[in-house]
Amino acid sequence: MNNSEMKKMAIRTAVFGVVSIAVMLQRSATKHIMITDAAGTHVDRGNAEDSYNILIDRNVTDSQSGKLIIPLAKTVSSDDIILEDKYIDHELKIYIESREEGFYLDNAVLTDLDILESAVCYAENDTGSVCLDFKFDGLYANASSLTENSTIEVSFAKPKDMYENIVVVDCESEGAGNSRALLDMSLAVRGIATTDDDNNIKFYYTRLSDDEADIEKRCALIKDSGADFVVELKLGGKGVSSFYNGQYFLRDFNNAEFANILEKNCAYKLGASAEGVFEDDGSDQVLCCTKVPAARVEISKDYSGADDSKKIAEGVYQAILEAFEEKK
Known part of the structure; x- marks a missing residue:
């Protein structure tokens, strides 16, 4: 390297150093520390009633x-x-x-x-x-x-003003005695979603604790969030099956297509049998109140362990990514 090149290198180094210091000072002056979001986490600070x-x-x-x-x-x-x-x-x-x-x-x-x-x-x-x-x-x-x-x-x-893609995950047990297993599935989906910064999807959950919400609150969340997709998690039947509302015909991407993607991905991740995609009989209140692509995925109670919850969550998440891709 000759003297001219060395001088240019020294100048570039000096300029880089000055700019770096300026950026550091600016960041220091406007430093904001993000606060932990403990949505759904049980927080116990005592029992004072004041x-x-x-x-x-x-x-x-x-x-x-x-x-x-x-x-x-x-x-x-x-x-x-x-x-x-x-x-x-x-x-x-x-x-x-x-x-x-x-x-x-x-x-x-x-x-x-x-x-x-x-x-x-x-x-x-x-x-x-x-x-x-x-x-x-x-x-x-x-x-x-x-x-x-x-x-x-x-x-x-409003959620749609802050997030481009929104999904609601519903996992209420409705007295079926599967509350904890369904909650674990929902929490497992949340665990995957919170570590994925690349896909820019906002997830809302009807339940992230032992408390359950009534159907009015769940349907209000779906409507008010401006959800693009709704996934309902249930335990029952054999292997993996999915159900959709055939009452609403949605152009471009309908309920049956979404149900098929959910069943396929969850069955694959679990290594379980894919039992089929069926039209709901009209008794599912969540599907009935939802006018965006929505489906209920039912998983056999044989797959209600912690490891299975993670696999189900992976299947649900992959299905959602595929659905957004198909919807484009």
């Missing part, structure tokens, strides 16, 4: 408009915060491990949102830890972050 309405300050600036801005005690870090999005109940719970008792008696939440119906602070213990419970007038997707100003900022949008 509660009070949270102070709301509606005097916001232009940059604050349309957000929910929650102040934090200076001692609170990202490790002290758990966000639970109970979307099926139109509810957002934020658990904060704090050591400043009564903080939200004096510090107001800042928002001009007219979708907020109530805001209540529940004392979880006598040391300052609380659950902030916000209830909204409908289903909204949200994005949350922890700012350097010691606030949680939450923005809201």
Whole structure:
């Protein structure tokens, strides 16, 4: 390398270093730490019954408009915060491990949102830890972050305005005695979906805990989320079979096609027999209230173990990817 080339290399190195430092400083100045989303996870912070309405300050600036801005005690870090999005109940719970008792008696939440119906602070213990419970007038997707100003900022949008592809997974047992096995399947689907950043699919679940939702809430979730596909998980029959609503004829990609893709992929992943694709007899309330491609996949109770739940989830997820590809 001659002197001219060495000089050019030195200049490029210096410029790269200056740019890198500038980017690092800019990122540091605007650093946002994402808060853990514990949707469906059981959070137990105690049994204290003390509660009070949270102070709301509606005097916001232009940059604050349309957000929910929650102040934090200076001692609170990202490790002290758990966000639970109970979307099926139109509810957002934020658990904060704090050591400043009564903080939200004096510090107001800042928002001009007219979708907020109530805001209540529940004392979880006598040391300052609380659950902030916000209830909204409908289903909204949200994005949350922890700012350097010691606030949680939450923005809201209709699901279809935030996500291009949406799927609802239903796994209610409806008294069939298979609640835990069906829940494990749903959680297994969630486990795959949360680690897949490439396909940009938002999943909603009618159940991610031992609590079950009634049919009205489940159908409302399907409608309000703007779902592209609905998958219903059931245990029963032999091998793997699937069912669809033949009442609605959907152009381009119909219920029967979706049911076929589900049966094929789940049977393949399980190594089980594919028992067929059938038209539902009209008794399935979820399929009856769904006007987008939807199907119920039924798996024999012989495949209700933990390893089988993972394989079923893999089959469901692969079927959804195929369905989106076919729908294009």
